[in-house]
Amino acid sequence: MDGMSFSEFGSVLIMQGFNGLSVFSVLLLMALGLAIIFGQMGVINMAHGEFLTIGAYTTYLLSVLSTQYAPWFENYYFIAAIIVGFGVAFVIGWLVEWLMIRHLYKRPLDSLLATWGLSLIMQQTFRSTFGPKEVSATLPSWLMGSYQPKEGIDIPLNGLFVMALTLALTCAVAALMYYSRWGLKVRATVQNRAMAGAVGIDTAKVDRMTFALGCGIAGVAGAAFTTIGSTGPTAGSLYIVDTFLVVVFGGAQSLLGTIASAFSIAQTNSTLEFFMTGSMAKVITLTTIIGILLLRPEGLFRLRVRK
Amino acid sequence: MSEKIVLSVENLTVSFDGFKAVNDLNLYVEQNELRVIIGPNGAGKTTLLDLICGRTRATGGSIRFKDDELTRMPEYERVRRGIGRKFQTPSIYENLTVFENLEVSYPRGRTVFGSLFFRRDQLLLDRIEEVARLIYLDERLDDPAELLSHGQKQWLEIGMLLMQDPELLMLDEPVAGMSVSERQKTAELLTRICENRSVIVIEHDMDFVKRIAHRVTVLHQGKLLAEGSMEHVQADPKVVEVYLGH
Amino acid sequence: MTITPSTPKNALPWWRAQLPLLVMSAVILVALPLALDLFRLNLVGKYLTYAFVAVGLVLCWGYGGILSLGQGVFFGLGGYAMAMFLKLEASDPESTKIQSTPGIPDFMDWNQITALPALWEPFHSLTFTLFAIVAVPGFLAFIIGLAMFKRRVGGVYFSIMTQAIAAILSILIIGQQGYTGGVNGITDLKTMLGWDIRTDSAKYILYYVNAGLLIAAVLLGQWLLKSKFGKLLLALRDKEERVRFSGYDVAAFKIFIFTLAAMLSAVGGAMFTLQVGFMSPSFVGIVPSIEMVIFTAVGGRLSLVGAVYGSLLVNFGKSYFSESFPELWLFLMGGLFIAVVMLFPNGLAGLTDSWREWQARRRARDLPRPTGAAPAPTAGDDTPPPSNLRAEGGAA
Numbered sequence: 001m002d003g004m005s006f007s008e009f010g011s012v013l014i015m016q017g018f019n020g021l022s023v024f025s026v027l028l029l030m031a032l033g034l035a036i037i038f039g040q041m042g043v044i045n046m047a048h049g050e051f052l053t054i055g056a057y058t059t060y061l062l063s064v065l066s067t068q069y070a071p072w073f074e075n076y077y078f079i080a081a082i083i084v085g086f087g088v089a090f091v092i093g094w095l096v097e098w099l100m101i102r103h104l105y106k107r108p109l110d111s112l113l114a115t116w117g118l119s120l121i122m123q124q125t126f127r128s129t130f131g132p133k134e135v136s137a138t139l140p141s142w143l144m145g146s147y148q149p150k151e152g153i154d155i156p157l158n159g160l161f162v163m164a165l166t167l168a169l170t171c172a173v174a175a176l177m178y179y180s181r182w183g184l185k186v187r188a189t190v191q192n193r194a195m196a197g198a199v200g201i202d203t204a205k206v207d208r209m210t211f212a213l214g215c216g217i218a219g220v221a222g223a224a225f226t227t228i229g230s231t232g233p234t235a236g237s238l239y240i241v242d243t244f245l246v247v248v249f250g251g252a253q254s255l256l257g258t259i260a261s262a263f264s265i266a267q268t269n270s271t272l273e274f275f276m277t278g279s280m281a282k283v284i285t286l287t288t289i290i291g292i293l294l295l296r297p298e299g300l301f302r303l304r305v306r307k
Numbered sequence: 308m309s310e311k312i313v314l315s316v317e318n319l320t321v322s323f324d325g326f327k328a329v330n331d332l333n334l335y336v337e338q339n340e341l342r343v344i345i346g347p348n349g350a351g352k353t354t355l356l357d358l359i360c361g362r363t364r365a366t367g368g369s370i371r372f373k374d375d376e377l378t379r380m381p382e383y384e385r386v387r388r389g390i391g392r393k394f395q396t397p398s399i400y401e402n403l404t405v406f407e408n409l410e411v412s413y414p415r416g417r418t419v420f421g422s423l424f425f426r427r428d429q430l431l432l433d434r435i436e437e438v439a440r441l442i443y444l445d446e447r448l449d450d451p452a453e454l455l456s457h458g459q460k461q462w463l464e465i466g467m468l469l470m471q472d473p474e475l476l477m478l479d480e481p482v483a484g485m486s487v488s489e490r491q492k493t494a495e496l497l498t499r500i501c502e503n504r505s506v507i508v509i510e511h512d513m514d515f516v517k518r519i520a521h522r523v524t525v526l527h528q529g530k531l532l533a534e535g536s537m538e539h540v541q542a543d544p545k546v547v548e549v550y551l552g553h
Numbered sequence: 554m555t556i557t558p559s560t561p562k563n564a565l566p567w568w569r570a571q572l573p574l575l576v577m578s579a580v581i582l583v584a585l586p587l588a589l590d591l592f593r594l595n596l597v598g599k600y601l602t603y604a605f606v607a608v609g610l611v612l613c614w615g616y617g618g619i620l621s622l623g624q625g626v627f628f629g630l631g632g633y634a635m636a637m638f639l640k641l642e643a644s645d646p647e648s649t650k651i652q653s654t655p656g657i658p659d660f661m662d663w664n665q666i667t668a669l670p671a672l673w674e675p676f677h678s679l680t681f682t683l684f685a686i687v688a689v690p691g692f693l694a695f696i697i698g699l700a701m702f703k704r705r706v707g708g709v710y711f712s713i714m715t716q717a718i719a720a721i722l723s724i725l726i727i728g729q730q731g732y733t734g735g736v737n738g739i740t741d742l743k744t745m746l747g748w749d750i751r752t753d754s755a756k757y758i759l760y761y762v763n764a765g766l767l768i769a770a771v772l773l774g775q776w777l778l779k780s781k782f783g784k785l786l787l788a789l790r791d792k793e794e795r796v797r798f799s800g801y802d803v804a805a806f807k808i809f810i811f812t813l814a815a816m817l818s819a820v821g822g823a824m825f826t827l828q829v830g831f832m833s834p835s836f837v838g839i840v841p842s843i844e845m846v847i848f849t850a851v852g853g854r855l856s857l858v859g860a861v862y863g864s865l866l867v868n869f870g871k872s873y874f875s876e877s878f879p880e881l882w883l884f885l886m887g888g889l890f891i892a893v894v895m896l897f898p899n900g901l902a903g904l905t906d907s908w909r910e911w912q913a914r915r916r917a918r919d920l921p922r923p924t925g926a927a928p929a930p931t932a933g934d935d936t937p938p939p940s941n942l943r944a945e946g947g948a949a
Contacts, residue, residue, distance in 0.1 A: 044709050044712070044713070100891065100895065103895060104894070107898075108708060108709050109614075109618075109620045109708065109709065109712065110894045110898065111894075112620070112709060112712060113843075113846065113847070113850065113890055113893075113894050114890060114891045114894040114895060117886070117887040117889065117890025117891040117894070118890075118891060119887070120883045120884075120886050120887030120890065121883065121884055121887035121888065121891075122887075123883060124880070124883035124884050124887070127883075241716060241717055241720045241839065244713045244716070244717070248710060248713055248714075277728060279724050279725075279728030280728055282724055283721055283724050283728065286717055286720065286721045286724075287721055289717075290714060290717055290718065290721070293706075293714065294701065294704070295700075297701070297704045297705070297706040297710070360798055362794070362798075381802070382797050382798060383800050383801055383802045383803075386798060386799060386800030387800050391798075392798050394798075398792050398794065398795040399792070400784075400787065400788040400791055400792055400795070401791065402787055402791060403784055403787065403788065407784050410784070411781065411785055411788050411799070414800060416781050417800055417801055418802075418805070419806055419809045422780065422781040422782040422785055422806075423777065423780050423781075423782045424780070425780060425782075464795075467795075467799065471799065471800060
């Protein structure tokens with residue numbers, strides 16, 4: 001790094017750090033959905049990445065449609081895409097739970113294999129529908145450009161937007177899980193299914209809604225994803241291992257843990273990328289997480305409980 | 308009964324996030340004694356057994372078994388020193404036969420390689436036959452364990468523990484869900500098996516307790532409330548208070 | 554009543570009890586070599602190397618309940634160890650004299666590496682290589698198992714961790730081109746101690762060596778499952794706590810079976826390299842690792858012989874469909890995953906067994922029933938009864 005002044009080096013570090021924040025946002029949105037499904041229901045959804053892809057393709061479709069048929073909508077379609085992306089992923093998640101997942105609650109390892117099969121089918125469906133080539137949505141003009149707080153530092157607006165979106169959604173999920181009546185039902189079902197059923201909670205419905213909600217959030221992650229990368233049939237599956245590690249590392253049932261772990265993983269990776277090749281950065285990040293998990297298998301946060 | 312003390316629990320405490328499930332508890336069990344632990348729900352009875360067998364780690368205090376301190380010992384070591392534990396719901400291997408269930412519990416071939424090269428011998432067959440007769444299952448040895456009735460599964464688990472010939476046997480609600488005649492047979496079984504070992508039983512059924520107990524310990528909110536013969540304990544006003552409510 | 558359960562009443566003669574294994578051996582040793590040309594037979598040989606992984610998974614996953622999604626790691630390590638030896642032999646100074654540094658593998662030369670890395674040095678020796686093929690993956694599995702099972706990491710957590718390890722290794726191999734050959738892997742393998750592995754006769758010999766090793770692996774598995782160890786494995790899959798509180802060090806048993814499965818996979822990997830002539834990261838990562846699980850599931854997770862058939866069938870299907878209807882293949886593969894898990898959790902072995910039971914029931918209905926002779930379940934068969942994931946009978 002010769003020839004680079006200290007302040008230049010600082011700027012690069014800040015921008016690299018900000019890059020990490022965009023990745024963090026997508027990772028966190030993915031992990032939120034997965035943490036709800038895995039942490040609350042104990043189901044491993046290997047097709048979770050494909051729900052991100054659904055959200056991303058939905059955004060792309062809306063982008064293309066609005067460019068072609070409703071140019072006045074071009075500036076607003078992205079907001080619609082977030083909502084529609086959530087809706088589509090939610091409905092498909094609902095169907096998947098009904099057709100498949102609910103039969104496998106007692107066999108978590110098998111649900112893992114079955115959802116892997118589902119992810120293959122979904123990937124091929126994307127490939128047959130949208131073609132193998134990657135596509136990108138056109139960003140609305142208000143998301144282009146960047147914010148320059150100071151000479152040499154460029155912070156892209158889309159990154160800021162995605163972060164704001166992530167923040168809002170995280171708060172919404174936290175509120176839903178911890179302060180709403182529905183969240184209470186979910187937590188009751190998780191702790192004691194039989195008892196929850198006995199006091200009149202429709203546990204099957206709670207499961208289905210929880211699963212669908214997790215998938216819906218992945219759909220929103222997909223919309224956010226289009227602002228930082230282009231979408232291909234396997235876009236989501238590239239995130240699945242990272243996302244699982246985020247959830248496990250964060251301690252599966254702790255929302256705070258999920259946020260902290262998404263942050264540390266994304267930041268470690270993006271900081272290391274500055275010093276070495278992308279693949280080595282990834283290897284070192286993943287190895288570190290595995291190493292820590294071997295020493296501390298319960299993840300970052302976990303309460304000491306009976307049994 | 309002025310026999311040797313086998314198990315001494317002293318100042319035992321365990322807390323889960325500040326809640327003390329067992330709180331500064333002292334308990335002594337003698338050789339060949341059949342001790343019954345009673346107490347309302349949440350008194351810490353099952354947690355106490357968990358602490359002794361190692362399923363839960365103690366926060367403080369000591370558990371001594373004969374001459375060994377147990378609190379830091381791995382579970383399997385405690386079993387090998389002579390502690391057997393039956394769980395509340397029958398915990399047997401449903402995919403194996405009754406014979407295999409007993410065989411797998413036999414304390415030889417306990418290491419990986421020991422189990423690979425383990426051979427059935429006459430000693431094992433005799434022992435299985437003896438135990439099977441004791442637990443009323445000698446006609447069912449070749450049946451898969453999943454075909455047994457609930458009560459028979461409870462007996463099978465007791466039999467699996469007897470295969471280990473433990474010096475201290477801990478049974479968590481052994482007659483739960485049993486019919487009257489099964490209870491009768493279980494009481495006989497328990498009196499017979501404590502002839503050469505100490506037994507700790509957790510039980511709610513007071514008639515059953517009266518029939519089997521040498522001494523009774525009453526726990527309440529993780530603490531020792533009363534101890535002594537059944538008559539003594541039943542006469543204790545504190546115990547009456549706890550059981551009959553406020 | 555005197556008990557002698559070591560010889561059950563309905564014991565079958567050994568050849569009847571081992572019929573599934575005998576048929577399988579006849580198929581791979583006689584029928585397939587007679588029916589197929591060398592190209593196709595070599596393909597079968599390749600599929601049979603995956604069967605080593607599947608046999609390991611039957612033991613580890615079907616019986617032990619430990620689902621590893623990282624078996625490709627061990628398959629790959631075994632394969633790479635073999636490939637490194639063969640590559641060094643193919644890179645003697647004479648045949649690499651046009652390189653800027655003769656005597657090192659070509660891909661190193663392309664990546665401006667000028668001396669053989671220390672890691673490669675010992676692979677000049679065949680003895681060391683053969684040792685490393687089983688020892689390196691075995692040691693890695695031992696360490697992973699030690700760290701995870703001692704701390705009671707199990708179930709889906711274990712699966713996720715092994716999957717991440719598969720991802721790490723494949724990224725590492727692809728990223729470190731100069732040392733590993735990168736995404737292309739190690740190619741252009743020619744001879745083993747001067748013996749050309751590309752000739753027709755070598756291919757036949759390697760096919761039979763592979764088949765022989767595979768049958769030996771199945772026999773090893775059967776022996777293991779028949780011992781007390783086998784019953785304990787099943788016991789700890791279903792009731793881990795009970796086993797622990799019967800005085801067993803549960804972690805040691807899990808570590809052992811996971812390590813053994815890893816070593817079996819590694820043997821498969823080494824045989825793959827020898828028969829196919831190259832090794833690449835595409836056999837290491839997440840996708841191949843999970844595909845190996847489906848071979849096992851299709852064959853029947855509780856059937857050692859089934860694992861072999863599963864590997865053959867799924868791979869034949871894969872090569873047929875991906876040549877003829879590439880679009881359909883992923884749909885089929887995905888559907889297969891779902892169908893096997895949801896509808897036939899005991900795979901092919903479970904299906905044949907249901908059929909046999911149905912036959913037995915029909916026979917029992919047609920014939921006048923001899924008194925007291927209920928149709929006993931055919932203990933000693935390789936295939937498990939269909940009732941949910943029961944153990945195999947005495948013979949396997």
